[in-house]
Amino acid sequence: MEATSGMPRPELLQVADAVAREKGIDRDEVLGAMEQAIQKAGRSRYGHEHDIRAHIDRKTGEIRLARFIEVTDDIENDFTQMSLEQARIRDENVELGEFLIDPLPPIDFGRIAAQTAKQVIVQKVRDAERERQYNEYQDRMGEVVNGAVKRVEFGNVLVDLGRTEAILRREELIPRETMRQGDRVRALILDVRREQRGPQIFLSRTHPTFMAKLFAQEVPEIYDNIIEIKSVARDPGSRAKISVQSSDSSIDPVGACVGMRGSRVQAVVAELQGEKIDIIQWSEDPATFVVNALAPAEVTKVVIDEESNRIEVVVPDDQLSLAIGRRGQNVRLASQLTGWDIDILTEEDESERRQEESRKRAEMFIKALDVDEVIAHLLVAEGFTSIEEVGYVPLAELAEIEGFGEELAEELRGRARGYLAEEAERLQTRRGELGVADDLIEFPGISLAVAVQLGENGVKNLEDFADLASDELIEFAGPTETITLDQANDMIMEARRRLGWFDDLEEETGEAGAEGEDA
Template identity: 75%
Template sequence: MEKTAALPRPELLQVADAVARDKGIDRDEVLEAMEQAIQKAGRSKYGHEHDIRALIDRRTGEIRLARYIEVVEEVEDENTQMTLERARRKNPEIQVGEFIIDPLPPIDFGRIAAQTAKQVIVQKVRDAERLRQYNEYKDRAGEIVNGLVKRVEFGNVMVDLGRAEALLRRDELIPRETFRTGDRVRAYIYDVRQEQRGPQIFLSRTHPQFMAKLFAQEVPEIYDGVIELKAVARDPGSRAKMAVLSRDSSIDPVGACVGMRGSRVQAVVAELQGEKIDIIQWSPDPATFIVNALAPAEVAKVVLDEEANRIEVVVPDDQLSLAIGRRGQNVRLASQLTGWDIDIMTEAEESERRNEEFRANSKMFIEALDVDDVIAHLLVTEGFSAVEEVAFVPLEELSQIEGFDEDVAAELQQRALSWLNEQNAHNEARRVQLGVVDELASIEGITPAMLVKLGENGVKTMDDLADLAGDELLEIVGKDAMSEEQANAVIMAARAHWFEGEDGEGQAS
């Protein structure tokens, strides 16, 4: 077929250059979008079933339109494929996999075709611009940026960052904060992701790290790494707590963050709409850290439960409201900051609870060991809270209690062992009555009392136990009976028989 001459179109290159400059994207991406638009118009004219391709000369701007026909062994689509025999009539040297290229005359764009082409170009340019924005900002998550409010839609703020547009959602704004078009705004980039539509850069003014980054800008010692921000907890627009640590013993981290006459902290407070900020000293000791975190309240005593990650804090009666804070704000922020569950009680409440525990444990020893209240009180006073502790503690330790001798200690241990044996026998009979299988009794960590509770809750076979989750097992046997780690180990032991067949097959093969 005779080749159709294509006229130089330098204005195309000028348009491509202008769009590329304006949108900050590559010139080739604009030209590729134009080629796809011309290609689409060509297929509309000559038939969508044909493989029509367009090429714009990068030097002269001339448009070449051609129909491509692939050379194949066996034709499946006559519009886009041709056998080698037919193809060699046109080009004797052509091979399978190559293309017969038939040039087509340039298209005279009609109004509809031109509109379609424009839409394709605009869409492709928009996609390229989004990709450029994503690539530019994907590694900037965690930074603070400044921008201008472009528009506000249903409370969501669109922010112009200069070379990109970002979204500051309504729930990421500090409460009672309003912005108008043209306002300057400072925010934290908390996420950058690719999406089909809309902004890809997400901003926040409520994120805890926004406050941390503001302090890094205001306090040179933080920027230099001399002072480390260990944890931040915020109730946006109301109150915040920040734990700091100095790597230089000569520098007070709290004082450095507050600044001369509060100048540094006030700059951050002004940006956060008057949010009150408690700056506290971080400590590797959880108890000290939690006491610091509850400031300004004074703490009388703390009791840690490391397994449950829970701490009981005892405060003077007049400090209770201060420790809890308005609507629980102080204790909630302290809990977020430290990562511990905090229970607050007054000295009077703690004393009452201790007395109740003392009475309950004394009564339990009187009934189980058949002793008078004097001996029961002595045992509780020395820290014993279960019959098992009396039964299995070293005899010397028991005999060292004031008022006890070896004979009394030995008698107490004997009574404790007898009581435990009676309980185990009773529980064993109850287990059998409930139909709990013997296999469950062989699992390490499960006591006869636990077996009874399992049976009463319908867990009677290995499969029944294996089907439970760790928290479900703890709910049945009681959270004081075992730790979450022990509960998971028991369940894995119950599931072991599920995998025995698989291991056997693996070894056989």
């Protein structure tokens, strides 16, 4: 059975079209809200226990109101469900899962029913508008938008974007920046969140991406992807560094970003309240990139430690304060820009440290090989850093050292190997005294010396080792063994995997899940 039609109501369609245009939402969503309002009014009149449904004809505006009864074998509600036997009395062709439809006469809306309908329509339209706003601005995250300051509350700025509002929180404002009602403001869409009162749009003027977007607006080559912004580091309102690269060798990326007489960069500086901007040439060579990033300071030497992701930079004594910058600003921004930890030394500091390292190595050779200072310093000068290198270097290479001969080279190599054998024996004895287990000795990356150091600190088997924190492993291994944080993490995770800790965790999780299902 079908619901009977009411009178054509073209005014309903006209209202729906007007609301849809005004709010910028779909016409069907407005008509759907009207249908829900009519359903609500129908249930108020005929009883909330019934399944009352309304439909508005999309062409004529006719309202159809009907009660729906489901045909089912599993009856839970006598008002909305009916057995197949009973349903067949009313309609012999009806099947399980279908509905009997009882048409209802059109409602003459009373004052309360009309008010309720209006509330439902207003709420549904508001919900649809919020959903449209959320979807629109969710897709625009990372864009720069223009707006007007609507009001300032406790340092937070409410910005009118036209069809909606956004929040520019105090911490996302450039320091010492003041905003007044009616001021025009440019900002980055940082985040869009669904909240109870509707979508909340959060803006930022301090985010590094905001500066990158401003440069893209001022420099056509960036917009056209000829110049790429590789990284940005900011100290908002004070200083910033931006690294750029050109895909066209004939275009200077730094010059293009600076512009004629600095016009392009000055436009960005003005927008950022006078923030000083260093534009850096990006390089895939880390040393070159770090030297560029530390500009305007001059660099005389760079030493890279890839394992610990650190770069040591040596500068002339008179360039130290310039390289570090006020309150460490220059080196901090350079580190953020390049992604490397940067240590800055003066030439004098580096010379002193190198002399100290040479002295310690010479002392080690004097003690282990029982040689005088001259021979020890010759070994250091030739780049030898350990007893193992002296013991196992090709004999010809050792004999080539000025002042050495084959006989002395042979003697030194023999003494080195003898020392290493005695040291290994001493470590094995100490390992036995400490009770360090074989599973720790045989673990990759653990030398006998490290195993003994661990044993001295109470770590005597693989289970003890797996229970360590990364910083504890680095500390217990001692200063002579250079284990980086990443290596320590990998070693501890591998020990835990070998011991089956992760398997146990998965089994426990699986059992817990099974218990939950049984329950």
